[in-house]
Amino acid sequence: MIGELEEKMRSFAEELYKIGAVKIGEFITKMNIPTPIYIDLRLIVSFPKLIELVSDIMVEYLKRMPQFDIICGVPYAALPLASALSSKLNIPMVMRRKEAKSYGMRKMIEGVYKKGDRCLIIEDVVTSGSSILETFRDLKEVGIECSHTLILMDRQQGGTSNLIKEGITMHSLLDMTHLLKYLKEANYIDSLVVDKVTNYMATTQVDLSSTTIPSLNRLNLPFTERIPYAKNCIARELFQIMTEKQTNLCIAADVTKSADLINLANQTGPHICLFKTHIDILDDFHVDVIGTLQKIAEKHNFLLFEDRKFSDIGKTAQMQYCNGMYKIKSWAKVITAHSLAGAGMLDALKQSDNGIFLLAEISTSGSIIDKNYATKTTKLASQYPDLIAGLVCQSPLFLSEPGFIQLTPGVQLDVESDGLGQKYNTPSAVIEKGADIAVVGRGITQSSEPAVAAEKYKRLLWDAYLKRVK
Numbered sequence: 001m002i003g004e005l006e007e008k009m010r011s012f013a014e015e016l017y018k019i020g021a022v023k024i025g026e027f028i029t030k031m032n033i034p035t036p037i038y039i040d041l042r043l044i045v046s047f048p049k050l051i052e053l054v055s056d057i058m059v060e061y062l063k064r065m066p067q068f069d070i071i072c073g074v075p076y077a078a079l080p081l082a083s084a085l086s087s088k089l090n091i092p093m094v095m096r097r098k099e100a101k102s103y104g105m106r107k108m109i110e111g112v113y114k115k116g117d118r119c120l121i122i123e124d125v126v127t128s129g130s131s132i133l134e135t136f137r138d139l140k141e142v143g144i145e146c147s148h149t150l151i152l153m154d155r156q157q158g159g160t161s162n163l164i165k166e167g168i169t170m171h172s173l174l175d176m177t178h179l180l181k182y183l184k185e186a187n188y189i190d191s192l193v194v195d196k197v198t199n200y201m202a203t204t205q206v207d208l209s210s211t212t213i214p215s216l217n218r219l220n221l222p223f224t225e226r227i228p229y230a231k232n233c234i235a236r237e238l239f240q241i242m243t244e245k246q247t248n249l250c251i252a253a254d255v256t257k258s259a260d261l262i263n264l265a266n267q268t269g270p271h272i273c274l275f276k277t278h279i280d281i282l283d284d285f286h287v288d289v290i291g292t293l294q295k296i297a298e299k300h301n302f303l304l305f306e307d308r309k310f311s312d313i314g315k316t317a318q319m320q321y322c323n324g325m326y327k328i329k330s331w332a333k334v335i336t337a338h339s340l341a342g343a344g345m346l347d348a349l350k351q352s353d354n355g356i357f358l359l360a361e362i363s364t365s366g367s368i369i370d371k372n373y374a375t376k377t378t379k380l381a382s383q384y385p386d387l388i389a390g391l392v393c394q395s396p397l398f399l400s401e402p403g404f405i406q407l408t409p410g411v412q413l414d415v416e417s418d419g420l421g422q423k424y425n426t427p428s429a430v431i432e433k434g435a436d437i438a439v440v441g442r443g444i445t446q447s448s449e450p451a452v453a454a455e456k457y458k459r460l461l462w463d464a465y466l467k468r469v470k
C-alpha cells in the first residue's frame with residue numbers, strides 16, 4: 001500500500017462492497033478451497049466510474065515503477081482494467097488467449113509486440129498467483145519479458161512469494177488486511193467477520209511449488225458442506241432438503257393409477273426428498289394430478305422428479321420436455337437424461353431453475369454401457385455444472401466433485417433381482433458405493449404399508465450416510 005493513495009483506496013474498498021463485489025458467506029476458490037469471503041471484481045465492468053477511479057489510482061502507482069513497453073491483462077477479468085490503463089497511458093496492449101485458436105495462426109498472444117518488450121501484467125484478484133503465472137509463461141514463450149505485475153487485490157494467501165520465485169514482483173493496490181480494516185471502519189462488517197477471514201487466511205496459504213491441490217472426497221463431506229460446491233440450483237436445494245428432513249430417500253412411484261400415485265405421495269411425503277415418476281405409465285392421466293402432487297410436495301418439502309430419460313436430438317428432446325399432454329417442464333424441476341446425445345441435447349433442456357441427473361450407468365444386467373461411456377458422461381457433466389445436479393450411477397464415478405449428487409436406483413432389501421434384469425443392492429451397500437440419494441421403488445410401492453416401508457428405508461439410508469461421513 002502506498003500512503004498517499006490510502007484515502008482513494010478506502011473509498012474504492014467501500015464502493016466494491018456497495019456494488020456487491022465483496023461477498024461474505026461460503027464460497028469455493030479456483031483451487032477448490034472453501035472461503036468465507038469472495039471478491040468478484042468482474043462486476044466492475046458495469047460501473048464505468050469505478051473503472052475510471054481504479055485506473056487513475058493505477059496510473060498514480062505506476063509513476064513509481066519502471067517503464068513498460070506493453071501491458072497485458074490476465075484473461076478475462078483484468079482485460080477491461082488493462083485496456084483502460086493502456087489508453088490512459090498510451091502504452092500498447094497485448095492479449096493472451098485462454099486457448100489457442102483451432103484455425104489461423106494458433107497464436108496465444110494477440111497484438112503487436114517484439115522480442116524483448118518489457119510487459120506489465122495486470123490482474124484483478126490474486127490468491128496463489130497461478131493465473132498470473134499462466135499468462136507469464138505464454139508471454140515468455142514468445143520472447144516478452146515480464147518481471148512486474150500490478151494487481152487490484154491481494155488475498156494474501158501466498159501470491160507474493162509464489163510469484164517472486166519466478167522472478168515476478170507483485171504490486172497490489174489493496175490487500176485483504178486493508179480491505180477488512182476499511183469495511184470494518186465503515187461498519188459494513190463486524191469483528192466476527194474480520195476474525196474469521198483473518199484466521200482463514202492464516203490457515204490457507206498456498207505454496208505452488210509444493211502444492212498438490214487439495215483434493216476433496218465427497219464421500220467424507222456432509223451434505224451441508226457440499227452446498228457451496230454445487231453450481232446447480234436443484235443440487236443445492238436437495239442438499240438443503242436432505243439435511244433439514246434427514247432423508248436421502250427418493251421414491252420411484254411406479255404405479256399406473258392416479259389415485260395410487262397421490263396416495264403414495266401423501267403417505268411417503270414426510271420421509272422422502274424426491275418423488276420420482278414415470279408420468280407416461282398412468283392409465284388415467286389428467287392435468288389435475290399434477291396440481292395435487294405439487295400441493296403435497298409443497299406440504300412435505302420434497303421435489304417432483306420425472307424420470308423421462310431424454311435421449312433424442314436437442315429439438316425433439318425440447319418438445320418432449322415442454323409440450324405434449326404431460327408438459328413436463330411446467331412441473332418437474334428434476335429430470336433425467338441419457339448422455340449419448342451429448343451437449344446439443346443438454347443445451348436444449350437447459351432452464352434457469354431445473355436440474356438434470358445424467359445417466360452414467362444403469363442398474364440392469366446385460367446393459368451395454370461400459371466404463372468408457374461412464375467416464376465420458378462424467379466429463380460431460382463437469383462441462384455443465386450449472387445444469388447437472390448429478391449422475392445416475394451404481395459406483396462412485398466422481399469423487400472430487402462434491403457439488404454433484406450420486407443418485408442410485410436398484411435398491412431393495414431381501415431381493416436381488418426382479419426377474420427382468422433389475423439388480424438390487426441393500427441401502428447400506430449403495431451408500432458405501434457412493435450413493436448420496438437412493439431410489440427405492442417396489443421395496444415401498446409393493447409393501448402393504450408404504451409409509452412404514454418408506455420410513456424404514458429412510459432410516460437405513462440416513463444411518464448409512466451418517467456412518468460414511470463420520
Ligand SMILES: O=c1ccn([C@@H]2O[C@H](COP(=O)(O)O)[C@@H](O)[C@H]2O)c(=O)[nH]1
Binds near residue numbers: 252422
Ligand atoms: O439405472 C437405473 C435408472 C433408473 N431406474 C429407475 O428406478 C426405478 C427402480 O424401481 P424399483 O422398483 O426399485 O426396481 C424405476 O423407476 C426405474 O425406471 C433404475 O431402476 N435403474
